[in-house]
Amino acid sequence: MVLDRSISELKGVGSKRAELYKKLDIFTVGDLLRHYPRAYEDWSKITPVSLAMPNEPCCVKGWVVAAPSEYRVRKGMTLYRFRVSDGQNSIQVTLFNNRYAAAKIHRDEEVLLYGTVMRNGRHFEMSSPLVEAASTGERIRAIYKQTEGLSSRMIETNVRQALALVESAALPDCLPPNLRERMELCDQLTAWREVHFPTSSASLDAARRRLVFEELFLLQIGLLRMKNRARGITGARITADYTAQYAAHLPFSLTGAQSRAIAECVRDLGAERPMSRLVQGDVGSGKTAVAAGVAYTVIRNGWQAAMMAPTEILAEQHAETLHKLFGDRVRIALLTGSVTASKRQALLAALAAGEIDLLVGTHALIGEHVHFARLGLVITDEQHRFGVGQRAALAAKGVNPHMLVMSATPIPRTLALILYGDLDVSVLDELPPGRQPIQTFAISSQKRERAYGYVRRHLDEGRQGYIVCPLVEEGEEPSDLTAATELFEKLQAGPFSGYQLGLLHGRMKPSEKERTMAAFAAGEIQLLVSTTVIEVGVDVPNAVILVVENAERFGLAQLHQLRGRVGRGQYLSTCILISDHSGEETRRRLQVMCATTDGFRIADEDLKMRGPGDFFGSRQHGLPNLHIADLMADMPLVQLAQMSAANRLEADPELAQPENAPLRLAVARLFAQVGAQGLN
Ligand code: ADP
Ligand code: MG
Numbered sequence: 031m032v033l034d035r036s037i038s039e040l041k042g043v044g045s046k047r048a049e050l051y052k053k054l055d056i057f058t059v060g061d062l063l064r065h066y067p068r069a070y071e072d073w074s075k076i077t078p079v080s081l082a083m084p085n086e087p088c089c090v091k092g093w094v095v096a097a098p099s100e101y102r103v104r105k106g107m108t109l110y111r112f113r114v115s116d117g118q119n120s121i122q123v124t125l126f127n128n129r130y131a132a133a134k135i136h137r138d139e140e141v142l143l144y145g146t147v148m149r150n151g152r153h154f155e156m157s158s159p160l161v162e163a164a165s166t167g168e169r170i171r172a173i174y175k176q177t178e179g180l181s182s183r184m185i186e187t188n189v190r191q192a193l194a195l196v197e198s199a200a201l202p203d204c205l206p207p208n209l210r211e212r213m214e215l216c217d218q219l220t221a222w223r224e225v226h227f228p229t230s231s232a233s234l235d236a237a238r239r240r241l242v243f244e245e246l247f248l249l250q251i252g253l254l255r256m257k258n259r260a261r262g263i264t265g266a267r268i269t270a271d272y273t274a275q276y277a278a279h280l281p282f283s284l285t286g287a288q289s290r291a292i293a294e295c296v297r298d299l300g301a302e303r304p305m306s307r308l309v310q311g312d313v314g315s316g317k318t319a320v321a322a323g324v325a326y327t328v329i330r331n332g333w334q335a336a337m338m339a340p341t342e343i344l345a346e347q348h349a350e351t352l353h354k355l356f357g358d359r360v361r362i363a364l365l366t367g368s369v370t371a372s373k374r375q376a377l378l379a380a381l382a383a384g385e386i387d388l389l390v391g392t393h394a395l396i397g398e399h400v401h402f403a404r405l406g407l408v409i410t411d412e413q414h415r416f417g418v419g420q421r422a423a424l425a426a427k428g429v430n431p432h433m434l435v436m437s438a439t440p441i442p443r444t445l446a447l448i449l450y451g452d453l454d455v456s457v458l459d460e461l462p463p464g465r466q467p468i469q470t471f472a473i474s475s476q477k478r479e480r481a482y483g484y485v486r487r488h489l490d491e492g493r494q495g496y497i498v499c500p501l502v503e504e505g506e507e508p509s510d511l512t513a514a515t516e517l518f519e520k521l522q523a524g525p526f527s528g529y530q531l532g533l534l535h536g537r538m539k540p541s542e543k544e545r546t547m548a549a550f551a552a553g554e555i556q557l558l559v560s561t562t563v564i565e566v567g568v569d570v571p572n573a574v575i576l577v578v579e580n581a582e583r584f585g586l587a588q589l590h591q592l593r594g595r596v597g598r599g600q601y602l603s604t605c606i607l608i609s610d611h612s613g614e615e616t617r618r619r620l621q622v623m624c625a626t627t628d629g630f631r632i633a634d635e636d637l638k639m640r641g642p643g644d645f646f647g648s649r650q651h652g653l654p655n656l657h658i659a660d661l662m663a664d665m666p667l668v669q670l671a672q673m674s675a676a677n678r679l680e681a682d683p684e685l686a687q688p689e690n691a692p693l694r695l696a697v698a699r700l701f702a703q704v705g706a707q708g709l710n
Contacts (some may be wrong), residue, residue: 032199033060034699039049040191050180059192060699061601063222065185066241066658067172070228073142073162074169079119079154082147090143090156091164092116095286098132100127104107114141121147121154123161131161170228189226196222202697205244206689209674215240225658242659243667249654250675251685251693252701257306257453257560258683264304265429266406268331271296276326280319280355288316292323294456295434299327305432311458312629313594314465317436318348318569320458321409322355324434329360331388333406337390338424342366342540343547344411347569349390356388365391365400368540396423409434467627468597470605472581472620481606482525489529489556493601495575497521497559498592499535500583517579518559526557562588564595571599575606581620582611586636589623615639654700 037056038048056062067206077088093592096113103109110125110132123134123143135141144157144677175187199341203210203218210217216224216236221244236588268709277284284292291309298305311317337352339345344492349364356362362565363386364378380386384403389395394638405428410421425431435453473481480683485495499514532546532555543563551570558564576596578584584592607620622635659667678690685694 031422031695032201033058033063035059035195037062037188040188040195042191042260043188046181047184050177053177054175054180056450059195060187062185062192063196063226064657065174065189068175069173070234071144071171071173072231073144073167073171076142076168077147079116079121079147079422082154085146087144087146090114090116090121090147090159091168092121092141092143094135094137094139094141095120098135100132101659114143116335119154121156123156123159125161126158130156135161142167142410154380163534170231170234172226172228186226193223202692203690204266205240205247206678206693208689209678210240212676213243213670215243218244238658241665242664243671245656245659246664246668246671247675248693248697248700249613249656250672251679252654252697254675254679255685255697256701258679262304262430263302264432266299266304266328266331266333266404266431267302268296268299268333268406268432269330270326270327272330273323274328275330276323279357279359282462284319284323285309285316285460285462287458288320288323289460290454291320294454295320295324296327298454299324299432305434306453307433308435308437308453308455309458310437310455312461314461314598315458315589317458317464318351318410319436320456321436322352325352325388325407325409326356326360328407328432331406333404334381334384334386334402335388335407335409336395336405336427337401337409337411338387338395338420339390339392339411341563342368342392343543343563343568345390345392346544346547347551348411352390352620361385361387363389365389365394366540367392367394369394370505385691393420396420400427402427404428405431407432407434409436411436445595464600465597466600466602468593468603468605468625469609470593470627472607472609472624475608475610478608479525481608482578484604484606485557485577486526488575488604492572493575494550494553494570494573495577496564496573496595497557497577498564499559499561499580500580513515514559514561521557521559530554530556532558534558534563536561536563562592563574564592570595572601573598574601574603576604577608579604579608580611581607581609582613582616586619586632586639589619590629590632593623594625647695 035058036048037043037051037058038045040059040062043051051057051062054065056065056541071087071089073089075089076091079090079092082090083086092110092114095115098110098112101109101111106127108127108129111130112123112135114121120269139348140163140165142162143156143159144162145156148155148157172186172189174182174189176182176185201218205215205218209215215221218240221237221240221451224233225241228237247442273289273296289351295305295309298307302640309317309320311320313555325337328335336688337348339348345364345366349362352360352362361512363381365374365377369377376496377386378399378401381389382401382403389400389402394400408421408424408428408431410424410433421433427686485497497517499517513534514535518531522531532550534543534546534550538546539616546555546558547568550558552574573596576593578589578592581589593605596605605623607623609616609620619639622632626632678693679685682690685697
């Protein structure tokens with residue numbers, strides 16, 4: 031198929047240029063056509079020289095009144111100067127070292143110059159503008175994301191060739207004709223042609239609308255098909271509900287929201303189709319107890335369960351928590367990358383023999399030597415840290431096992447529709463009783479000493495706290511490590527001498543981390559100086575103070591996660607954000623943190639400030655990348671695409687009808703890129 035042909039089959043794309051294209055993630059003709067322009071230059075709007083705004087690029091049209099002359103200024107620097115008149119004014123144009131461009135400019139020819147016009151008294155000048163013959167250049171031109179050695183213009187040329195190739199192949203449109211008609215969308219070829227070589231801004235808009243819809247629609251179709259597929263028939267159909275037995279042994283009573291979520295899951299477990307459910311709840315809402323309850327019923331029915339967490343600290347903590355919740359009634363084992371070879375061997379043997387009921391661990395659980403005897407339930411915690419692919423890999427270790435996904439990163443609902451389009455959702459909209467809202471203050475470093483005094487008072491009362499160090503970009507000095515270590519030493523020697531301090535950072539050995547966390551959980555460490563390794567999930571209810579240094583370095587979602595480390599018990603908790611940054615955005619972010627503890631509101635604000643790009647990357651979620659859709663601006667299309675996708679699949683679940691064949695192919699191709707096979 032022509033879209034899958036290698037980019038190097040295009041004229042003028044040799045192996046060297048193909049290498050450059052790789053840097054842009056472009057391998058095939060289809061990739062190139064989906065390398066949508068990041069902006070446009072309007073060469074169709076001609077500006078009279080006298081009206082050109084300073085510092086604003088514009089397009090000037092005129093006659094060459096003096097051909098280029100060459101000036102060698104110094105070694106390696108040659109200027110080419112020529113004059114252009116637009117009928118009223120004349121401009122002096124200078125090109126630097128560009129013999130190639132200069133050679134194409136002749137006297138009495140009409141040209142277009144694109145660039146900024148500088149005014150020098152009564153003289154006008156342009157320095158290194160783009161030059162084009164007026165006969166061919168008067169149009170809207172695409173600007174592409176480029177890379178060194180591969181300019182936007184070269185890309186444009188190759189895109190033109192790719193278009194010609196696709197045109198001659200008479201490709202069927204991936205959107206069925208009746209859908210296009212109903213949604214008033216232009217056909218694929220027109221859309222590609224117009225998005226790369228617009229003939230007018232209206233046709234560009236129409237092309238964009240079609241391509242955005244297509245992108246969102248294909249994504250939705252793929253997600254829905256995955257969801258339906260997951261709903262083949264489960265090997266672990268479960269009918270006996272052990273929730274009451276589980277609840278009877280708990281040290282607390284479940285909240286209404288927790289009971290509801292467990293009931294929804296247990297209802298799913300009894301169906302022919304496997305459960306595929308997301309439990310979304312703000313930090314501290316008690317998701318672990320929900321997962322444990324569901325696991326308990328599955329296990330009592332004779333099946334095994336697996337729980338995967340994104341970090342070792344979290345996996346260890348889960349293993350411990352579950353142990354407390356279940357006592358000896360469930361056989362739990364922990365598998366992480368740091369389990370020794372001999373232990374690991376024994377563990378895997380026991381697992382395969384069915385002597386382990388619940389395996390908790392990191393992505394080590396996906397390892398190829400991990401075999402379950404009867405895997406009935408797969409749980410992933412902090413889902414945003416895993417991709418769709420990893421979830422599926424774990425599920426593949428059972429026969430269509432049930433899937434439960436927990437996420438503490440609240441995301442705006444519309445975005446959830448996309449990211450979790452393949453899941454049913456239960457929301458924990460209630461915190462366990464007795465929680466007091468966390469009070470949050472943003473202060474400057476001048477007040478740091480006072481803040482430390484406040485922290486000491488709480489430590490004296492028997493409480494604990496965290497001090498979180500700045501997030502440091504890789505390669506930046508000082509590194510996370512030194513930042514955390516230095517702060518730790520400074521605090522231990524000065525403001526917190528006489529207190530039990532601990533240090534936790536990402537580069538410690540897992541066993542050291544474990545020891546430190548255990549000491550903190552046991553209350554032996556009063557104040558934990560840490561990098562963001564405590565960000566997800568860590569649960570020590572006696573910790574009531576969180577101080578964040580250089581708070582401006584953290585995103586809103588991350589601050590919210592960090593803050594979730596306190597306020598987990600009966601005590602009033604405080605979060606202190608220290609920052610000397612006076613930037614507008616920082617101020618707004620910190621204000622949001624002080625004003626609300628509602629994760630959904632924070633997520634909305636975050637999305638508004640950052641734009642959806644950060645939320646939506648294939649690396650993060652294991653979903654195909656969006657090339658053109660802008661989730662904020664295109665939200666109405668998201669919903670339309672969703673409805674259209676659902677309708678289409680309802681009428682033709684396997685996309686088996688001939689009119690849907692190109693659609694099926696396009697979806698399969700899209701998802702194959704992220705390793706989700708088998709959608710064709
Ligand atoms: P998260 O939803 O952030 O993962 P956890 O599952 O870690 O939250 O639970 C947070 C804390 O709340 C834990 O200490 C847990 O023991 C406690 N907890 C959970 N459910 C209840 C409940 N129904 N009543 C009281 N405490 C609870
Ligand atoms: Mg959790």
